Amino acid sequence: MTNGSRACLARGLSRMRWLCLLAAVSFMAGRLVGQQPQPQDPIRFNRDIRPILADKCFACHGPDANRREADLRFDREEGVFARPGPPVIQRGDPAGSELVRRIRSEDPDERMPPPSSGKSLTAREIALLERWIAQGAAWEDHWSLIPPVRPPVPQVDHRDWPVNPIDSFVLHRLEQAGISPSPEADRRTLIRRLYFDLLGLPPSYEEVEAFVRDSRPEAYEELVDRLLASEHYGERMAVYWLDLVRYADTGGYHSDNHRNVYPYRDYVIDAFNRNKPFDQFTIEQIAGDLLPGATREQRIASGYNRLLQTTEEGGAQAKEYMAKYAADRVRNTSVIWLGITMGCCECHDHKYDPFTMRDFYSMEAFFADLQEKAVGRQEETPVPTAEQEALLAELQQKLAAARAELDAPDQERDARQQQWEERLWEQWTAAAQSWTPVRPATWEARHGTQLELLDDLSLRATGPNPDKEIYEIIWELEQPLRLAAVRLEALTDPTFPNKGLSRANGNFVLTEVELAYRQSSGEWQTVAWSSAAADYEQAGHPVAQAIDGKPDTGWAVNGHQRAEPSVAWFTVREVPELPAGAQIRIRLRHESRFAGHNLGRFRLAISSLDTKVFETLTALPVEVIQALKVVPEERSGQQRDVLRTYFRATAVEWQAERQRVAELEKQIADLEASFPRTLVSVSGPPRTIRILPRGNWLDDSGEVVEPNVPARLPRLPEVEGRPTRLDFARWLVSADNPLTARVFVNRLWMLCFGYGLVRTPDDLGTQGEWPTHPELLDWLAVEFRESGWNVKHLHKLIVMSRTYRQSSEAGEQLMALDPQNRLLARQNRFRLDAEFVRDTALKISGLLSPRVGGRSVKPYQPAGYWANLNFPKREWENDVGENQYRRGLYTYWCRTFLHPAMLALDAPSREECTAMRPRSNTPLQALVLLNDPEFVEAARVFAARIVTHGGATAGERLRYAVRCALQREPRPGEQQVLLELYEKHRREYAAEPQAAQQLLQVGQMSVPQGIPVEELAAWTSVARVLLNLHETITRY
């Protein structure tokens, strides 16, 4: 069609016809897309009738069994026609149908919907219902539940217009409505549109110029191919995908602490760049960890299941949060892949769509195997890169070799080992014989325990057993003594519980041992300990805690499970030389929170042997001592190994070999510590999932459910055993799933047109909107699936279409005929997403870093913006260098305090799935673009670029500036306005060089030398104007 004929067509509409069309379109705008059924047309249930029933009747006559009145449901055919009692609808006979009588009734008690519901039917809706009944009341399933079948491509009158089937579908509708499509957008608009849609970045002026001049027919397709192959394509696609999966760098609830999930973000970028088939993309995210031989990439992908909000709040109840997390996953997964609003079914059966509480909790059950903390910091898994893994393998090999050397036969050094053993044994026996048993002179227990002295010189507790207790034992030296060490034996007694070591449960917690002495009647002198050792220590209760000065920590020995005597040695720091007659006092404190854990029976001994010897001996592992006790010939192989290993691990003779091993071990530890860590799915025994009545997590009365898919959707294939996430993921992308392909196709369409073919991209259920082009949607869905879920193929198909390439200009008539552009007789215009607004300013200024992936970064953020965060309190630290100029999608995503510039430009906080961002136009956005240092710095750096590269005169520079920002020539009026601004500000800044300096100091980039500051500052003003223009941040 030529321009001329299109103009004719438009002119040919008489004023009368025009008004009719206008009336018709606006009449239907709310729902039915201008595809008004003509009186002679057959009524189509899904298009014409179901929306009426869903909106006006389902609340009381729908899927929710608890709210259903009169046992009548309009969501299912059998609910109307196979219902007991008098028929509600007589097919072919409106007058004889109860339904018609009730909707036409004037009696408020009879009328449907009842006035109390707040709903009423319009005359048009009543007429439609009557015509439908007259035509036989044919029923259809809800459209999105019927598997898509590739419809025939319609014939159109203007056969030369379509370049692919998309255009035929669109043009067919337009021809029905008597509307012509718009002409193709100009070349500059086309390349800008493609750049923004496919990369989220503006093209350079040179790229635009080259494309404008390239009149070859294949130029457009080459451009599309080039952009689809760009590594920035994945970044652009990730921006949208991350909204869906609610990706963020923090946990969301309460303290909102950091979590490492950027490897997942990079996975998404990479997947789109490498055109990973969407079915594979789906499976890896939901169940990558369950794939046989799961790769690093697949495990990172499975981090999807961990992106939800989690809490660390003290006092949060585990059960409540496990229920929250489970429900969150169902809500998110079902919106992302199925486009259905399962969230409603957490508390009741869905009121509009055929989904039940059982469906909801059965879907939860698929995820019940995920291991996670209900409350607290989630555990991250190391995910080494391929290079790191290779390096680790190499180091481990070297370590094995070094260990082998340390273990190799060596006659000479083995002989030395023998000498060492002998010397050690001598020391041991000397030490063992050095103990002098203590015969207590006085003993008392401070809190009521009675101690009795037995013949073996042990003290045994009887009488009351208080929660806490302190024993004090005093004796007098008969001979002078070097007081070097004290031995404490904890003894079992058959009268104790479990025949153990205390009267509580057999276990004791000795919180502190204190030693003091005095000569005759002098002051008690406290003696400090240097070390402690024991032959047994309970985990978390080492004997060192008995000399740490802390009353709440202590030595314990699992006496409740293990009724065996234990012994501990304590050595003193500075050995006192005591004369005969000196008194020694030992206090044994039991002051832990474990009530009554007091030593039941114990014995003391002292030694004057050199403390160094003691320390050497007490440092020996128990096994070494046990091996030493056996004469060499009788030692077992294991005992020989113990001695040999210990010798080589400690003796100076083996130091070189040992050092080599230690170095390698350290290298490996360092390497492992440097591995990126992230949240991935870790599978474990599945938790029991019950239906929670009314969603109440405290109520355990509901039925236990097994994993299953919603009953009204195609069944899950038979599997052996309990179905898994992997089964669920495969089901999502199975050929007979009616939803997944449609949902994705619809959203990709949205990215190319601003709106989906279904304008509610998060709801393809009965409450969502009817598709503007149902056949096209189905055609694309089938094409997508049959292409092998090929995202780039689909994307290319759409952007190659003539429909996509139309101008977005809406003339007066088109605006009146189809204000919401449901018929697609033009393209749409919309502001760029928050991230791309930033990227655009950075790119124009030349600041943008092209680096892809990596940890999230922190661009300038006003100080104190995080002041209301706590546990811990924290401050945002601006990144420096290149990381300050990364693309917006890498900005650190703090859920409770999202970067304010992003927030102002409608970026979501990502607590829940966002399928479509709102697009607002607010004063706060203006403030961001005007005053955020990020934009001011971009402007001043852009100014330097203008001055250095823009030519010699102000006019040339201005032209250069506009070309950079808008990729076009300045309009005459613009030139005048901007040059006036430049001149005025140059004069002002020349008079106030300090002000100019201040402006040029905004941001981290250095100010280029050799350019007058007033020149830079004045061009900064011009640059600020350009970066703030509507045109700059709008995709046309």
Add this chain to the structure above:
Amino acid sequence: MFLDELLGSAVTRRTFLGKQAAVGIAALASLLEADRAGAGQPLDVPGVLKKLHHEPRARRVIWLTMAGGPSHLETFDYKPKLAQMHGEPMPESLTKGQPIAQLQGQKLTCFAPQHPFKKWGQSGQEISTIFPHLGSVADELCIIRSMRTEAINHDPAHTFMNTGTLISGRPSMGSWIWYGLGSDSQDLPGFIVMVSTGKSGQQQPIASRQWHSGFLPSRYQGVQLRSKGDPVLYLSNPAGVTTSRQQDVIEAVKKLNAAELAVTGDPEVSTRISQYEMAFRMQMSVPELIDLRDETQATLDMYGCTPGDGSFASNCLLARRLAERGVRFIQLYHRDWDHHGNIKKDIQVVASEVDQACAALIRDLKQRSMLEDTLIVFAGEFGRTPMAQGNGRDHHMKGFSIWLAGGGIKPGITYGATDDLGYNAVENVVHVHDLHATMLHLLGVDHTRLTYKFQGRDFRLTDVAGEVVHAILA
């Protein structure tokens, strides 16, 4: 309404622009002239409710959020029986099977009220002695002692109090009200939030989601007014840029956008132009708003604040100034009411941080004849247990106290009651949904009819519940 969001309410603007595009560039120029002449476009069109559902009793709301969960037992709910049972086990009949926060698995014993109560004013309202100033305006207060909420941890409890649901991502009440009623302010947002922090104990975090617009159009998001740095984020001109130079830049943006509008006729350009003007007006009006030099010393003394100190008292004074300027919903947070331990001392400290200013706000509004159409709500996100947690109290959601004052509220009454130990609200229970319904009612809105379609369902602030508490209405 979903369409409205899809189109960013462009439908109305398009109708306007449809005409405009036809009139051509000359007319457009004069239109812009008119704009320059000061016929400022309000920040917001009237709300989505073209007409109120009934005669309103209040035009605006000042909501004082006592963040952390103030104990009702040391403030507004006098429980002598609890004092008698101090140290005794809490009756299991009350606590069995009930959700519990930090006291999970611990012995539950009664903990006596830590401060005496007194009867105040002609109404004889019982208020703790930690609130002498509030006591002096007791005859203006309607105390509700029978509040209930559904969340026991801070973050979800704030979310519930603000949005009526435990699920994140839903609009806060300020956004609902701005969306429904629009704003009376020419150059300030319709929903403004201020946060102050106490000095006594642990300050729980507050998330900006508490003033988020959720699925409503994002221009209804609450705007935080800060006491340090830019009062509104990005409000100040860049360094070295004077007001006149900023104006030059904005003027140039406007001219170039106007040229774009002339070429494209796109109504979004027209909106953009007006939003830049609004931004500039905000740059002028906010500094004037926060500049307290025109307040008398007597006023400053009445509130007990030093201008610029970022205190709750300063924020109360600012709240009055915002109310005067037509801001629809003003919300103050004071973070410091989480008294797990040391409640006797700490609650006294934090009470002294808010007591005088709250009373001053009531008096000040009254003397300006604004109390009659301003609803004040003083509420935490939940209450605290009658059981001891050391020498403090744990979180509690089954019964707690708040007060209301001003537009349409019956003054000098106490409504509802908890049981003898202050555990369960038992008499005239007021659920958070009921509080929301009552607030909307006072604003002239039927809470069941302020809805927004999202994900196929008509959502509202009160979810599927909420009864107006008629007994407390004047």
